[in-house]
Amino acid sequence: xxxxxxxxxxxxxxxxxxxxxxxxxxxxxxxxxxxxxxxxxxxxxxxxxxxxxxxxxxxxxxxxxxxxxxxxxxxxxxxxxxxxxxxxxxxxxxxxxxxxxxxxxxxxxxxxxxxxxxxxxxxxxxxxxxxxxxxxxxxxxxxxxxxxxxxxxxxxxxxxxxxxxxxxxxxxxxxxxxxxxxxxxxxxxxxxxxxxxxxxxxxxxxxxxxxxxxxxxxxxxxxxxxxxxxxxxxxxxxxxxxxxxxxxxxxxxxxxxxxxxxxxxxxxxxxxxxxxxxxxxxxxxxxxxxxxxxxxxxxxxxxxxxxxxxxxxxxxxxxxxxxxxxxxxxxxxxxxxxxxxxxxxxxxxxxxxxxxxxxxxxxxxxxxxxxxxxxxxxxxxxxxxxxxxxxxxxxxxxxxxxxxxxxxxxxxxxxxxxxxxxxxxxxxxxxxxxxxxxxxxxxxxxxxxxxxxxxxxxxxxxxxxxxxxxxxxxxxxxxxxxxxxxxxxxxxxxxxxxxxxxxxxxxxxxxxxxxxxxxxxxxxxxxxxxxxxxxxxxxxxxxxxxxxxxxxxxxxxxxxxxxxxxxxxxxxxxxxxxxxxxxxxxxxxxxxxxxxxxxxxxxxxxxxxxxxxxxxxxxxxxxxxxxxxxxxxxxxxxxxxxxxxxxxxxxxxxxxxxxxxxxxxxxxxxxxxxxxxxxxxxxxxxxxxxxxxxxxxxxxxxxxxxxxxxxxxxxxxxxxxxxxxxxxxxxxxxxxxxxxxxxxxxxxxxxxxxxxxxxxxxxxxxxxxxxxxxxxxxxxxxxxxxxxxxxxx
Numbered sequence: 001x002x003x004x005x006x007x008x009x010x011x012x013x014x015x016x017x018x019x020x021x022x023x024x025x026x027x028x029x030x031x032x033x034x035x036x037x038x039x040x041x042x043x044x045x046x047x048x049x050x051x052x053x054x055x056x057x058x059x060x061x062x063x064x065x066x067x068x069x070x071x072x073x074x075x076x077x078x079x080x081x082x083x084x085x086x087x088x089x090x091x092x093x094x095x096x097x098x099x100x101x102x103x104x105x106x107x108x109x110x111x112x113x114x115x116x117x118x119x120x121x122x123x124x125x126x127x128x129x130x131x132x133x134x135x136x137x138x139x140x141x142x143x144x145x146x147x148x149x150x151x152x153x154x155x156x157x158x159x160x161x162x163x164x165x166x167x168x169x170x171x172x173x174x175x176x177x178x179x180x181x182x183x184x185x186x187x188x189x190x191x192x193x194x195x196x197x198x199x200x201x202x203x204x205x206x207x208x209x210x211x212x213x214x215x216x217x218x219x220x221x222x223x224x225x226x227x228x229x230x231x232x233x234x235x236x237x238x239x240x241x242x243x244x245x246x247x248x249x250x251x252x253x254x255x256x257x258x259x260x261x262x263x264x265x266x267x268x269x270x271x272x273x274x275x276x277x278x279x280x281x282x283x284x285x286x287x288x289x290x291x292x293x294x295x296x297x298x299x300x301x302x303x304x305x306x307x308x309x310x311x312x313x314x315x316x317x318x319x320x321x322x323x324x325x326x327x328x329x330x331x332x333x334x335x336x337x338x339x340x341x342x343x344x345x346x347x348x349x350x351x352x353x354x355x356x357x358x359x360x361x362x363x364x365x366x367x368x369x370x371x372x373x374x375x376x377x378x379x380x381x382x383x384x385x386x387x388x389x390x391x392x393x394x395x396x397x398x399x400x401x402x403x404x405x406x407x408x409x410x411x412x413x414x415x416x417x418x419x420x421x422x423x424x425x426x427x428x429x430x431x432x433x434x435x436x437x438x439x440x441x442x443x444x445x446x447x448x449x450x451x452x453x454x455x456x457x458x459x460x461x462x463x464x465x466x467x468x469x470x471x472x473x474x475x476x477x478x479x480x481x482x483x484x485x486x487x488x489x490x491x492x493x494x495x496x497x498x499x500x501x502x503x504x505x506x507x508x509x510x511x512x513x514x515x516x517x518x519x520x521x522x523x524x525x526x527x528x529x530x531x532x533x534x535x536x537x538x539x540x541x542x543x544x545x546x547x548x549x550x551x552x553x554x555x556x557x558x559x560x561x562x563x564x565x566x567x568x569x570x571x572x573x574x575x576x577x578x579x580x581x582x583x584x585x586x587x588x589x590x591x592x593x594x595x596x597x598x599x600x601x602x603x604x605x606x607x608x609x610x611x612x613x614x615x616x617x618x619x620x621x622x623x624x625x626x627x628x629x630x631x632x633x634x635x636x637x638x639x640x641x642x643x644x645x646x647x648x649x650x651x652x653x654x655x656x657x658x659x660x661x662x663x664x665x666x667x668x669x670x671x672x673x674x675x676x677x678x679x680x681x682x683x684x685x686x687x688x689x690x691x692x693x694x695x696x697x698x699x700x701x702x703x704x705x706x707x708x709x710x711x712x713x714x715x716x717x718x719x720x721x722x723x724x725x726x727x728x729x730x731x732x733x734x735x736x737x738x739x740x741x742x743x744x745x746x747x748x749x750x751x752x753x754x755x756x757x758x759x760x761x762x763x764x765x766x767x768x769x770x771x772x773x774x775x776x777x778x779x780x781x782x783x784x785x786x787x788x789x790x791x792x793x
Contacts (some may be wrong), residue, residue, distance in 0.1 A: 002623035024156030027054030028632035029615075034285060036267045036637065037116040038234020039087035040222075041285040044069070047080035048092035048112040051147060052159035055286055057442040059150060060119040060222045061231070061343055062289065068144040068199060069161055071112065071125060073206070074099050074137040078110045087263035087637075088236065092517050107556050108208070116267075118234035119180075119222040126215050129208035138191075139206050141218055143184055144199025147177035151677040154287055165195040173200040180213055180222045187217040187633040191221035212556040228343035229357035230290060233280035235269035235313075241306055242266070245682070247649070250675020254648075256607040261584070261615060261645035261787050264637035265303065269310075274320055278313035281643070283340075284617055284635030291341045293318055293365030294427055295640055297372050302586075302643035304379045304657075305650055307683035311376040312385055318369055319392040323360055323399070329426075331361040335399030337369045338362070339425070342718060354420045361421045363404070363414040366396050367458035374461030377468075380659040380685025387469045394477070397462040400455055401484050411447035411510060412455050419735050426451060428523070428558065432565075433572035434509055435519040439564025442511040449506050450526035452492050457530040459485035468660065480751040489532050505544045520549065520560035528587025538591040545584055546596050553627045554607035555581035556600065569620040575631055576617040578604065582644035589651045589669075600759075601648040605674070608645070615641040649679055657684045662708045666701060668693045684708075 002583040032043045041060045050056040058066035066660040071078055078094035085091075088281075091110040100107030107130040113122045129135055146160035159706040163175035163182075171189040175182055186193070190202030193502065206214050224231065241262045265281060270291065281303075282288065289557040300314040313400035323336035331339070339362035340346075340355070347354040357362075373393060377386045404412045414425040423431045426448045436444040459481040496507045498518045506524035507516040524541050527533060533541065545551060549560040555576040559566055566574045581604055588597035608615055610628050617638035623629030635641075649655070652674055654667035664684060668677070671692070680690040690702040701710045 009670045015107030015645045026154055026156055026633050029055060029286070029634065029636060030630035030632045032056065033083050033087050033090045033092070034636055035088050035090040035114060035116055036285040036289070037236055038118050038267075038270050038282070039232055039289060040116050040119045040121065040234065041289060042066075042090065042114060042116060042121055043286060044090070045050075045080075046092070047078060047084040048083070048090070049077070050116070052144075053519070054155055057146075057148075058121050058220060059286055060180060061224070061228065062150040063177060063179055064148040064153065064160075065145050065151075065177070065180055065222055066121070066143060066220055067146040067148065067162075067640075068142060069123075070142045071110070072140045073108070073110060073127065073144075075140075077108075083111075084612075086260055088116045099135060099137060100129065101133070105130075108135070113203055121220040123218045123220075124215060125218070126213050127206060127208065128213045129210055131208070131210060134210075135206075135208040135633040137206050137208070139204045139214075139216060140201060141186070141190075141216065142199060142201040143203075143218070143220070143369050145175055145177070145182055147180075149344075150286060162197060162199055164197070165200045167193060167195050167200075171202075171686050173246075177223065178418065179224065179226050179228065182224055183223070184222070184742045185219040187219070201364075230341045230343050231273050232270040232282075232290065233276070235271035235276075236266045238271060238279050239266065239269055239278070239307075239309055241681075242686075245306060246680045248678040250401070250677075251605065253605055253609045253613070254674045254677075256603060257613045257615075258588065258645045258649065260613040261608075261642040261778055262306075264614065265299070265639065265642040268639050268642070272313065272317040272320070275316070278316045280314040280317045281310065281639040284641075287635055287639075290343070291317060291338075292338050293362055294368060297365060298583070299376055299639040299643045301368075301372050302579075302582065302640065302647040302650075304375060305646055305655060305682045307682075307749075308376050308379055308381040308685075311372055311379075312381055315373055315376065315389060316367065318365075319389055321358060322392055322395060330356050330359055331416070331418065331421055332358075333403050334359065335366065335395035335397075335403070336360050337365040337396060339365060339422075342425075342787060353422060355422075359421070361414075361416065361425050363412060363425045364427070364454050366399055366404070367451070370396050370400070370458035370462050371454065374458075375463055377465065378659060379657045380683075380687075383469070390465070390469055392700070393465060394474075395464055397459065397481060398479070400458060401481065404455070407445075409447075409495070409510075409514070410487065411495065412446045412451045412488075413447035413510075414451075415445040426523075427430035428521075428572040432570075433558075434511070434517050434562065435521075435559065435565050435573065437518045437520070437563060439519075439566075441517075441565075442509060442517040445512045446508040446517075447495075448523060449492065449496050449508060449541055450523050452488055453498075453527040453530040453532040455668075456485045456488050456492075459488070460531060474498045479728045485531075492527075492532055493537075503540055506541060519563045519565075520544065521563075522550070522556050522558050522584060525580070525584030526586065527589055529546075530587075533591070535591070539593070542588055542591065542593045542596050545588075546600070551600065551603070551624070552576065553603065554610065554619070554621045555603050556584050569629065569631060570623045571618070572591070572632070574620075575618045576607070576621045577641075577646045578607070578615045578638075579640035582640075582647040585651045586647055589654060590656075594651075594654055594667065594669040595671045597651045598671045598673040601651045602673035604644065604648055608654060615644060617641055631760070635726075643720065653679065653693065655770030659685050659708075663711050664689070664701065664704065664708060665711050666691055666693075666699045668697060668699065670697060672697065 004524045023615050033046050034043050052067035054771045057064040073096045073216050081093045083092045093111045096108040109128050111126045144162045165173045165175045169256045171186045175546045186202045192203040221482035247258045268282045269279045270282050280296045281299040283292035296314050300311040303500040318337050321338050323332040330589045338360050463478040463481040466474040497504045498507050507518050508521045508523045509517040549562045559574045560570050568574045585597045587599040616636045617634040618631045656665040678692040682689040687705040692700045
C-alpha cells in the first residue's frame, strides 16, 4: 500500500523501462469479444479463441472456469473474418484458408455461435464447404481451466495452473476447483477424447460436401460445490424487454443503439439470492458482475421508463443489506446502503485496497436509494411495495441527516477510516480524481458537490414519501427533512461557487482543509435537476458544461481540457463516461434547458455508433481521425452505460411521469436531435404507452390509463412540488411507529425486506454523532494519505 501524498509519488519519467516492464499490469479488454449472462461472462479474441492470456476465458462467479478454448480444422487454426457480440451471444465467422479451392476466395467457412445461460456456455461450431470438391479432414477442440479469480486477473497476474481434468464418459470430461465443478460435454461423441496436463481435447472426423454443414456442439456447465457470500444467479429470464420497446426515428442509428443497449442491460441482470423474484443490474463485465449500490441504483433510475420491476428489485436487494451498526473496517453504519457485495473478499494490491465481501464505503448510495424510491413511486411502483420500504427509508434518511455530515460545516463528506478501503467514495472513486485547477490532488475528508445535491433531493423525496405513506407521527420528521434540505441548499450556495472569469462555477468538492477543489469537472452536472440550484445558477452550470473545454464531439469530459492534470484517456481526469454525460443531459432537461440536453444526447448517439452501438463504460473523446478511442480496460457492457440509451429517449421526448398526481409530461426539445420519433413499449405504472413526436414537434400519446392527463412540460420549478393529499390511514402490526425529532429521534424497530433494524440503532447513531462531533469540534475529520486508486477500471 502506497500512502505517500501525490506530491511525493516518484515521477513516471524517472522509472526505468525495465522496472515498468516487470510490473504486473491490468489486462486490456477493448479488443476482446465479450458476452455475458448474469454471473457468467465469456471474453475471447475476435476469432473466438481463448488462450488464457490477460482476461481471456469463461468466468463464473468471478472464477475462470475456462481459460483455454481453441478450434483447429485440418491441423491449423481458423483465420478470422468477422465477429459480433450482443448481450449473452457472440458469433464468429472465419475461414480455413489452407483447405478448399485454390485462389483468393475462401471456400471453407467456420462459424462459432456462443450462447451463455448464467453459469453455462454452449458453443455450436459449424463448418460449411463452398469447394467444388469433397474434403476429408478433422476438427479438434481443446479446452482447459485454471480457476483464476477475477481479482488476480485484474491485478495482472498471468494464467494459473491448469486444473487436472477427468474423463467422465466417451463424450464428457470435468475438472474441479475450490468452488466449482466444470463439466465439458461434446455432441456428437468425438472420435477421440483425451485428457492430459494441458486440459481436454476432442477430435471429430469431418466429411465436407459442397453446401452441407457439419456441426459440433460444446457445452460447458458449472455446479457450485461450496458457499459464497453472494451466490447470485442470472436474472435475465425474469425481465425481458425484447419485443416490448421499439424505436423508430429519422436517424436510424438510434433504434440500433437502443436495441443493443437493452440486450446488454438484460444480460447484466442478477437475481437476489435471498429472494430470486427480485432482480437488479450488476455493474459491468468482467470486473463488477455483482451488486453495486450506486451503479445499480443509477441504472434502475434511468431505466424507469421501461417499467418499475428493476427499480423495485434493486431497492429491496439493497434494503436487505442496509447497515445496522458502526464498523470502520467495512464502513458500515446504521441506515447506510452498501457500496458493493462480492462473493469473497476483494483485494487490489496494485491499487492499495482490500475490501470485505460486503462493503459500505460510498457517500452517495444512501441518498440515491431514497431518490430511486421516490422516482419509482412517481413512475407507478405499486403503493404497497413502496409502503413496505418505509422502515428502510426512515433509517436511510436518519443516516443522511445524523451521520453523513459529521462536522460543524454541515456538509456530507467521507474519509476512509479503515486504512484499506476506497480513498474516494463518490462515483469518481479513483485516487487521483479530485483535483484542483492546477492539477494538485485533494485529500480527504472530501465533501463532493454532487453528494450535497443528492442529499437535498433525497431529503425532500423522503419527506414527500413520509407525508404520502407514513403516519401522523412521521410528520415532524418529514418537516425536519425539508428544513434540513433547505439549509443544505444554502450551504452549497455559500461553499461551492468558485469566483472566476468570465463567470463563476461549482467546485467539484471541499477538501479536508476546507478549501474549494476548484478543478472544473462534470460533477456539477449531477447537481442539475436536484432542486439545489436557482434557475440562474442552473443556467451557469449548463453554460459551463456545454462550453468548449467540457463538451466534446462525443460527450462531456469528466475534467475540463484547460485543467492542470487533464488527460483525455485518464480514468476520471478527462475521459468521457457515458452515464455521466447522460446524467448531465437529464439534469439539463429537468432544469428546462431542453435544447442543450438534446444536443448532449445527440453526442452520445455519435459515440454509440462509433463503438458499434455497444456503449463502453468510458472512452477518450480524442482518438484517431476524429474518432473516439476506447479506454482499454473499460467494462463492456456496463450497466449504467447501457441504461443511458433509455436516458437519451427520456431527454429526446422531454418525458416525465407523476402517477400519484396522475399526469404524464411530454415536452420534446425544439431541436429534435433524432428527427421525428416514435417510441413504443414505455411503461408507466401498469400502462404501456406509445409516444410519437412529428417533425413539427407535435406530440401524440397512446395508451394513457383512464384519469391520467398528458401535460406539456411547464417551466422548471426550483423546488420539487409538494403532493397535497391527506395522509392515508395505514396500520402495520409488524411495525412499531417511528417517532421522529431531528435532534433526538426515537428509532424505529422494524423487520421486513430482510433488513433488521432494531431500536438500538437510534442509540448507536446518537452515540456516534455525539462522539464524532466532540472529537471533530473545531477541526475536520482526520486526513488520510492518498492511495493511487480506489475502484479501478
